[in-house]
Amino acid sequence: MNPCIASLRVLRHCLFPLSVIVVLLPGCLTRPNSSGVLDVELTGALTIPAQRAHATFQAGRQVSGVNFSKPYCELEIATVSEQPQRVAAGSFWVRRESQTLLKDPTTRIPALISGFSCSDDVYQESIWWLDGNTPSPVLYLRCLAPYFNCRIGGPLSPEQVQQVVGRSIEINGL
Numbered sequence: 001m002n003p004c005i006a007s008l009r010v011l012r013h014c015l016f017p018l019s020v021i022v023v024l025l026p027g028c029l030t031r032p033n034s035s036g037v038l039d040v041e042l043t044g045a046l047t048i049p050a051q052r053a054h055a056t057f058q059a060g061r062q063v064s065g066v067n068f069s070k071p072y073c074e075l076e077i078a079t080v081s082e083q084p085q086r087v088a089a090g091s092f093w094v095r096r097e098s099q100t101l102l103k104d105p106t107t108r109i110p111a112l113i114s115g116f117s118c119s120d121d122v123y124q125e126s127i128w129w130l131d132g133n134t135p136s137p138v139l140y141l142r143c144l145a146p147y148f149n150c151r152i153g154g155p156l157s158p159e160q161v162q163q164v165v166g167r168s169i170e171i172n173g174l
Contacts, residue, residue: 037158039093040130040141041170046075048085053077054142055087060166068105068121071145071156073164077137085137092130092138099155100125105144118150126155141169 046055049064054074058066066072077087102123103111111122124145130138143156143164156164162171 037094037128037171037173039091039172040128041091041172042075042087042089042138043168043170044089046087046168048077048081048087050082050084051080053080057165057168060163062166062168068123069146069148071143071160071164073141073143073156073161075141075165075169076139078139079137087136087138090132090134090136090138092132092136094128095131096129098127098129101152102144122147122152124153124155141165 046062048055054076056063056066056072056074058070058072063072075087077085079085100108101111102125103109103114103116103120105123105125108125111120116122124147126143126145128141128143130140132138141161143161145153145156145160147153158171158173162169165171
């Protein structure tokens with residue numbers, strides 16, 4: 001048998017499992033809703049600052065900037081505008097969620113790909129993708145839990161998220 005043909009057969013058998021792994025790997029990071037959260041309700045209208053596509057929450061209130069050493073959440077919408085944008089009150093259900101351990105919460109560089117040491121801060125990111133009954137620019141609620149000195153834990157629980165977002169957003173679970 002021609003060695004080139006034999007090599008192609010071996011390569012085909014090796015590449016097929018690898019392609020399956022590459023296709024299925026993103027599914028490990030995104031899954032149907034498993035947090036126990038059924039819906040997220042905006043209890044009143046929110047203002048998204050100009051030049052941004054999210055409202056940021058920390059310590060129970062909406063803030064203009066965050067302290068990266070404390071948990072925080074961002075309610076993300078679909079557009080950035082030159083002017084502040086209002087998001088109407090409404091109810092949304094959690095369609096799916098994703099979790100990633102990040103080295104940097106701003107650039108969203110994954111810690112497991114870039115590597116990290118015990119002197120690096122890491123952030124457990126969880127994203128609840130939201131859908132509503134009425135048209136809305138709301139896309140998702142993203143929350144980050146910071147960890148330091150090689151201590152790594154899970155994402156924020158629904159109760160912890162409620163403490164971060166305060167009364168502007170209500171987290172409803174099972």
